[in-house]
Amino acid sequence: MRIFDPHIHMTSRTTDDYERMAAAGVRAVVEPAFWLGQPRTSVGSFTDYFDSLVGWEPFRAGQFGVRHHATIALNPKEANDPRCREVLDVLPRYLEKDGVVAVGEIGYDSMTPEEDEVFAAQLALAVAHGLPALVHTPHRDKARGVERTLAVVAESGIGAGRVVVDHLNEVTVRAVRDSDCWLGFSIYPDTKMSPPRMVELLRAYGTERVLVNSAADWGRSDPLLTRATGEAMLAAGFSDDDVDLVLWRNPVEFYGQSGRLDLSDVDAEPTFAGNSILRGGG
Numbered sequence: 001m002r003i004f005d006p007h008i009h010m011t012s013r014t015t016d017d018y019e020r021m022a023a024a025g026v027r028a029v030v031e032p033a034f035w036l037g038q039p040r041t042s043v044g045s046f047t048d049y050f051d052s053l054v055g056w057e058p059f060r061a062g063q064f065g066v067r068h069h070a071t072i073a074l075n076p077k078e079a080n081d082p083r084c085r086e087v088l089d090v091l092p093r094y095l096e097k098d099g100v101v102a103v104g105e106i107g108y109d110s111m112t113p114e115e116d117e118v119f120a121a122q123l124a125l126a127v128a129h130g131l132p133a134l135v136h137t138p139h140r141d142k143a144r145g146v147e148r149t150l151a152v153v154a155e156s157g158i159g160a161g162r163v164v165v166d167h168l169n170e171v172t173v174r175a176v177r178d179s180d181c182w183l184g185f186s187i188y189p190d191t192k193m194s195p196p197r198m199v200e201l202l203r204a205y206g207t208e209r210v211l212v213n214s215a216a217d218w219g220r221s222d223p224l225l226t227r228a229t230g231e232a233m234l235a236a237g238f239s240d241d242d243v244d245l246v247l248w249r250n251p252v253e254f255y256g257q258s259g260r261l262d263l264s265d266v267d268a269e270p271t272f273a274g275n276s277i278l279r280g281g282g
């Protein structure tokens, strides 16, 4: 089973996770820029983080045979902090970089006027830079959040086929499918979405335009839940080809729209060479 995790925050994970992911078949990941727990107080903290998403983290992933790409944005939570607003000015420089395959995560956290403004500005950046957009949906008041998200996306002029609306569940899936945006699902150990529920959604809505991710962030999460979803699909009677579509070809097609996805030699056996540099400095 070859796996492309289209939304995973590797910055918050250990090298043990990379080893387990590689062994489970994860060959490629996209790491979206998001919040870091501790609030950031200046634009410099963001640029260091963005540099790490396009520099250090792809290098670290490469040690385990995992191809790493990033999406860059000011995340919805920090869009509310005026100290972070300058981040919008540095985004264009990052949106031109080779390893950056979308603008994201953008969208709503608490649906404030500040978030409205930053969301629309970043959709305009996606259009200007010819990039797809990864859109986070709020964890509270989800149905209203998705409705408003889809309205802002439609108004922005970006093609629906270039947008993935993420963290969907049974309540929000239909509206997004009807919008022609891509459907993103984050599989978690005990919240949001589980492998058995995901299988039911795939039965009901099909496998087209569906992206399944493990998100794997600061909260309780598991970077192997993409694999677990693939196994659950097979156990439920889906074919190997269905699993390959959802866990590999769909994310390749979606992020391939950036023209920057580099998956050359990605099926080569991981060598684990070069780990010594990660061990150095204790």
Ligand SMILES: [Zn+2]
Residues within 6 Å of the ligand: 007, 009, 032, 034, 105, 215, 217
């Ligand atoms: Zn995320």
